[in-house]
Amino acid sequence: METIRLFDQDAYATTFQSRVSSVTPVTGSENCYEIILEQTLFFPEEGGQSPDLGTLGEGQVQNVQIHDNIITHTVCFHGPAPAVSDTITGTIDWDHRFSNMQNHSGEHIFSGIVHRLFGFENVGFHLSDNSVTMDYNGILSPEDIRRVEHLANEAIYENIAIQCDYPDEATLAALDYRSKKELSGPIRIVTIPGIDVCACCAPHVHRTGEIGLLKVIASQKYKGGIRLNILCGHRAMAHYTASMELLQNLSHRLSAGVDQLPEFIDRLTEDNRLLSGKLRDVSAAQLNKEIAGVDPDAKHVFLFTDAVDHLTLRNGVNALVSMHSGFCGIFCASKDGFSYIVGSASLDSREVGNVLRASFAAKGGGKPEMIQGSIQGVSSDALAAFLAEQFPS
């Protein structure tokens, strides 16, 4: 028998009683059951919206699904489960439900305005506990999005009464309404006068003012159209609070006013660029000095440096190779280890690469005359000692 949808009759009721129609243990779980009731306030996962949470008797409702108009609650109990024909009390998590109602009603307003202004359909809707996603089959520019967002908030401030009802067939046939799919059976129509008419099975707020605020927080191109993320009501407020805290934290850490942050960060970036350039120049000069100071009779030469670019590294190795007959390598400190280049005028440089790979899982490769790569998890002192032992000069 179809489950009576109490949430259709009153979206604001939080507690109900019902006789239990069926109790089935969940396979592989000791104290969880699939419970079917004659009637329920628990909205199932339907139309892109996540299910209600709450309690049924002494149990915690984990999931609510609907198939063939029969609603099944997955409930876990610490004590004994109810039996068929028992009367049980259910209570939905109101904060969770109301947040879903705010966000779902907000989505109708936004999609109704998009449809009226641009003719695009909402072809995908997902309302989970973490995000609200809408997919439209057309592109909206950033200006379009701000315009729709502004109009949606105007509709919220107007505090319009939202109607949910099941029109008779003749009324429905004459009605122009949005719908994501071909529907059969009685069709529930949610009307926001002047804004939107849409087929929908979910609970909605009584008046648009209860949505409080609608904010678009992300957009991306998606399947030839656009995917938007919005937040309404409590969720929008929480997002605003977190964003303000983040800005104030940055402002405090950088000792700059919030409105001066972009300019301040530009200045920091430029300072960093100039300093990095100077550090590279100093390091390169230091490296060249070391190269010039190497014993001319040394066969193998391995030097360590930091903060030089790839070209300086390569030029340094070439300079060493022109003066020494053995392996000549330079190891440049990087974020997690070293990048290196090793060359030789007469030996096969890959021999050094093989030894480094075998002992330190170094990466890289190249030709007999020059190899390059990276190495992690070893200090410069340990690496220098290892190379001196393997390739004594």
Ligand SMILES: [Zn+2]
């Ligand atoms: Zn809907």
